[in-house]
Amino acid sequence: MAVDMSVTFGTRTLPNPVMTASGCAANGRELHRFFDVSKLGAFVTKTVMMDPRSGRGTPRMAETASGMLNSIGLQGPGIHAFVEQDLPWLKSVGARVLVSIAGNTAGEFADVARVLAASDAFDCVVGVEVNISCPNVANRGLVFACDPLASGKVIALVREQLPRDVPMFAKLTPDVTDIVAIAGAAVKSGATGLTMINTLLGMVIDTDRLRPHLGGITGGLSGPSIRPVAVRALWQVTAAMREGRFQTVPLLGVGGVRTGRDALELIAAGATGVQVGTATFNDPMAPQRVLTELEALAESHGVDRITDLVGVAHDRMVIP
């Protein structure tokens, strides 16, 4: 019997848990040449800010063992161009969209959310992902996700701008001492879900030129090499919610997913949805392939619903 792959976030039900990851799929048109993006549970857009941004100079990337380092610098068209061009296109192909937003200040996050919520194509939006964790950008104030107070403030301000029924996910960085503290602050401030994890801050030195490889010097590490960090973060936050340290909210797992088995690992640790990022650069079909593989694996585990597997590893620890 086919497994019910649908997942629910508040008032929104998605046909399956697989999504793109912000910044790894542009805004849809490019991947739509390879597969129908409306078949994914949701399409996660590149983080958009208020104004157009050029991003950084190049080199913007370095390949690393089972991963890569990137320093894009949140290049984007700005929220106005996004709601006029990108969002209507995604709507026209029937995609369910999770819009990733950011700001230089807490107030800018709210401004971006306000423009988004007032846009014509907003009805294709199944949620907003608040990127409070971009390690790429040198602006001192930007890494909100390292500070529970700053994280909570952004979330509370964005929440005010969005209709109550729109799910709102805070995207967290693993580059903190205690991710549970940040997760708790975001949930208490009104996040109805959490996305984990963004990239880890890293650096590569070009050993021919003996200088930093990236134009931006440091960059975000992603890909299969960081998957154990994502599993750990999902595990810790799920455990804290199960202990009642803060309200239980759905988690979106991201970090190193390349196969259906990788997606299942994140789900078993506590993720309800799973995003495919860097693997898409290796295989533009990766998000769709991960979905197919995940469905087959869920079936082989004999469950009726994919949600039966969410956090299942917490119940299966063998304590001798």
Next chain:
Amino acid sequence: MSASRESGVVQVQGEVIATRRVGAYHHLTIVAPGVAELAKPGQFAALAVGGVTTGNLLRRSFSIHKVSPSGTYGGTLDLVIAAKGAGTEWLAALRAHDAVDVVAPLGRAFPLPTEPVPCVLVGGGYGSAPLFWLAELLRERGCTVEMVLGAASEDRLFGVVEARRAADHVTVTTDDGSAGVKGWVSDVLPEVFERTGAPVAYACGPMGMLQSVTRVASEHGAVAQVAVEEAMACGVGVCMTCVMPVRDKAGVTKMVRSCVEGPVFRGDRVRWEAFHDGVCGVPEDAVGAPRVGGH
């Protein structure tokens, strides 16, 4: 084949049918059904390297040297590869019947002149790879083709024999004088433009060479169409790693993706002054450029 024809690009599990050494390079012929019907000179292919469990996740991009729609094996794709790092070494080590995942054709092709005019084609090192196919199309349209091939040394020239067949006239330069004229292509180009009166040049090769081709072309009132090479992670437009500062028609500079809006650009639109020794900055007047104290 996973992408439809209407999308202009296919992802195929290719099969290597021939590999041979050509000087410092490896020439691969790959059966890749569906690519030949769509491809145009100047476009490129992005190959996955290392097999399905590889730790080298990023695609490697190569200019399409030539395509043939059907033969004994089905449509084929030819690439010329310089082994320089993990991925290109893996590709160079492939043997007949090995599998390789191909996404192609990608990017914008060389725009062809509507009139039968003289054209100058300039290739630096393996940068000559896409030019022979381009020369063929130009001559079919009645253009005369002048080719200039340059490289550091003789073994790094690609296709000198083929050039003599594909072009009306060929000039070769090497930095060390091991073949042709000792020097750079930019040393011989002024004479070529003067002699042919060509209004258009096509160039592919290292960025420094493309910049000088652009300069010499504009000094002679010609437009240079250059195929650039910027480090790419995906090749299909989703990662934003391959950007460079380019002016649009209205003169506005933007950081554009060279895999989608390029790799062929009008040379006079590229902000060459932003490139220094392998690093490219964002010009201050670019759209969304960092403000003082900003990002």
